[in-house]
Amino acid sequence: MDINRRTLLASGTTLAGLSVLSGGTTAHGEGKAEVPKGAVILTAMVNAKRGQEVAVKEALLSLVEPTRKETGCLCYNLHQSKADPTQFMFYEQWASMDDLAPHGKTPHMKALGGKLKERTDNGGGAVLYELL
Numbered sequence: 001m002d003i004n005r006r007t008l009l010a011s012g013t014t015l016a017g018l019s020v021l022s023g024g025t026t027a028h029g030e031g032k033a034e035v036p037k038g039a040v041i042l043t044a045m046v047n048a049k050r051g052q053e054v055a056v057k058e059a060l061l062s063l064v065e066p067t068r069k070e071t072g073c074l075c076y077n078l079h080q081s082k083a084d085p086t087q088f089m090f091y092e093q094w095a096s097m098d099d100l101a102p103h104g105k106t107p108h109m110k111a112l113g114g115k116l117k118e119r120t121d122n123g124g125g126a127v128l129y130e131l132l
Contacts, residue, residue: 035074036095041129044090052119053085059115060088066108067092072099086121 048056060078067076072095081087094100103109 035093035131038096039074039131040094040097040100041131042090042092042094042100042126043129044092044126045124046088046090046116047121047124048086048088049119049121050086053080056086056088056116056119059112059119060090062115063108063112066106067103070099070103070106072096073103 046056046060057080064076064078067073073092074095075091075093077091079089079091081089092100094103
């Protein structure tokens with residue numbers, strides 16, 4: 001059987017589409033399909049200064065792995081804007097406010113300030129959501 005690149009890409013796209021349609025995928029496999037009652041969702045924005053995007057991205061990525069291991073962390077994904085590479089956004093799901101509360105006191109979060117010093121602009125911020 002002769003498989004070329006186009007056939008391989010078409011097959012992969014079809015399989016990916018089927019898994020999305022069946023609800024079988026989550027962002028990087030890190031989310032969970034069922035969110036418990038009382039869960040909270042948080043979006044946090046970080047704006048890098050022009051020319052500091054790579055350093056800010058590395059600093060923010062250093063949070064992902066240890067945060068995903070925290071108690072009550074259901075989903076912790078970092079995103080970078082396609083339109084403006086200086087804009088980053090965390091999308092987080094936590095089982096409860098009690099699980100989210102200690103997150104800011106973890107060693108990896110405490111270390112973040114030093115990594116971002118002089119590299120970010122004000123204007124970021126966080127918004128807490130309730131799952132309806």
